[in-house]
Amino acid sequence: MVYIRLSFVMLTVTVSQQVFADWTFPGYCAQKNSYIRDPNLPVSTRLPPLPVLPKTFQVQVEAQLLDRKVTKTGKIFYDERRKRATVKMFANNQLSTSIFDFDINQTIFVNNGSCYVRDYLTTDQSILIGAKQTGNSTSGTLNFDKANGLLYKGRKTVRDINCDWWQSCIIWPQANFTLDYYFSAYNWSSPSSPRQVPVLAEILGSKYMIPQDVPIHHIYEYFDFRNKIWEDNSVFEVPSGLICPGLPITKTVPNLPQxxxxxxxxxxxxxxxxxxxxxxxxxxxxxxxxxxxxxxxxxxxxxxxxxxxxxxx
Structure with a gap:
């Protein structure tokens, strides 16, 4: 078993020991429940306000899973008010759908005419959507969350878009990784939202596996961010006629009068x-x-x- 020694210095964390396989955390990580400026930036660097995602949105995504040599494309639909989300991904000439129900902390997978249910935390999609299960706050949506600790790394140009760069050091039971997020700068205008929108996210780390740990390196590029859902309600529903073993029954048969x-x-x-x-x-x-x-x-x-x-x- 590998232990991590964390030493806190002015709301920063210096990670001094190796974690999983041959991968290490960077020199500085923001303390949980804080957001700070990288101490390596010039003192004059302004710390911008944190981007705030809307309660309802949809966005297109291209995922480069470099450790698997796989590219996926798809859409994310998020609805905080009804505590649900859907991810539709296209890979290997097949469309797979993951429907998240935050009320019961479960994910419904629909692929090639079959359907099954898994606990939310046991799915790879929890990295893509976020780690929070309550659905009460979008702060954990897309895993961009002050609770993880956010280190401001300055400005960076991504796809010719001026972006604010934020980094979190995340420790999970099954994986340790850095999550770098690039949001459009506060003074950069987006087509469908006046807010700062996600442009790119990069995950770099290691995942616990038997017999040995494996590296993780994912890049997610976000396009066409919209601050409302333009699709109908069916994007959050299991296709008609499909049976999902393990799906809990949340509704009762209505009682008819005598x-x-x-x-x-x-x-x-x-x-x-x-x-x-x-x-x-x-x-x-x-x-x-x-x-x-x-x-x-x-x-x-x-x-x-x-x-x-x-x-x-």
Whole structure:
């Protein structure tokens, strides 16, 4: 087992020992629940305010998983008000969908006509969406979170966009890594949002595996950030007719009254049939009044469950 010795100096953390495999943290990390300027920057460097993500947004993303030699493209949809998110990723000529339910801390995976459920923290997508499970705050969205500690590294140009560069040192049970985020500078205008928007994120570190740790190096480029969701509600839903083993039942079957009636219309290849249904549970009787497919005349049917007799008129 490898232990980490952390020494705090003026709200910074100096990580002096190696963590996992042959990867080490940088010389300085911001203390948790703080954001500070990198001590290596000129003293005159202004510490900008932290970017704040909107409560609802969508964004396109291209993920370069360099350690796996894989490129993925997709979209992220985030809705804090309803405590949900969806990530749609396209790779190897296949579309996979991950639907996050922060109320029950679970992720629904839909891929190639199959569906299964996993705990939120056990998924790789938790790095992409964020580590918080409560869904009560977007501060942890995309894992950009003051709780992780944020070190301001200055300005940097990314895709010809002037950006503020922030870095967090993150220690998880299964991985240690730095997360570098580049947000458009506060005075840079974006097409669909007056806020600072994410432009690029880079993860560099090591993941605990058996028999040996493996390196992590991911780059996420964000495009077309919009401060509302332009798709319909179906992006957060399991496709119709698909069964997901392990998905908890959160809704109950509604209770019908003891007596009720309704009108119905039945459409089939034989034609259209309309009628009325009268149901009495206490009396154990159902009455039907309808026209058949083959006759315009009104038909009258009673089902008596007391006697087991069916009456036609």
């Amino acid at each position: 007596t009720f009636s309704f009108n119905e219309e039945i459409i089939s290849t034989d034609g259209v049939q309309s009628g009325s249904v009268y149901y009495d549970r206490k009396a154990k009787i159902i009455r039907y009044l309808y026209t058949s497919f083959f006759s315009p005349n009104l038909m009258f049917v009673i089902q008596d469950f007391n006697t087991g007799i069916l009456f036609f008129c």
